[in-house]
Amino acid sequence: MSPKPSIAKNADYHHGNLRNALIEAGRSALMEVSAQDLSLRYLARMVGVSEAAPSRHFAGIDELLATIAASGYRDLAALRVAIRDSEDTALAKAYRMMRVYIEFAQHHNGLFSLMIGPRIAAHQAYPELTEESNRSFGLFSETIEALAIESGWAQSDLKLVTHAAWSMEHGLATLILSNRAPRADTKVAIPKLIDFVVTTLLSAVTAGPDHLQSVIEQCELVQKPVATRTARKRAKA
Structure with missing residues (x-):
């Protein structure tokens, strides 16, 4: 009750x-x-x-909830403005941008769940919510893109890099809030998990597109023997 x-x-x-x-x-x-x-x-x-x-x-509870969610995004954006306006390096800003999202989710569990959850079915129906959400994401994406540009990524890849970073921070935040990360049968400290996940993603960004291509090629080489064996089996069948 x-x-x-x-x-x-x-x-x-x-x-x-x-x-x-x-x-x-x-x-x-x-x-x-x-x-x-x-x-x-x-x-x-x-x-x-x-x-x-x-x-x-x-007009109803849905409008009120959308307004409450908008206030959450406004608070998150304020934290991100402070990061953007700091004297930190591009890498440090990107790190803080990702961490602040996860920490905001931890400190405001119910509010964050409302902001990103299914209770508000159509965010676009509420202009204030859409505006505040876009503003927060814009601050985040500008910071990630600045690091990507500094690390040699092409303009055509910037949105891809941003969405990878967003997926990482959002996925980890939701897993932590749902008590699914870390797993109950493991002893992994949440602060260390957050640091590892965020820095791993940023390590890939700062390594640049050439490193990514090298990894892709190595993965393809690993897969080729498997594909060859499969083709041979099909030929014998």
């Missing part, structure tokens, strides 16, 4: 304060309950207003 929401007594929500109070109440509630359990009634009780009051600011 979901915990009963705390009710703020004698709250003053004039001049638009109710809208912000509902957003903050939603963020707070997500620390205890899932997005599926949130409703306008639940959040209205948390801030101590009538059940009808939230409808003055939000």
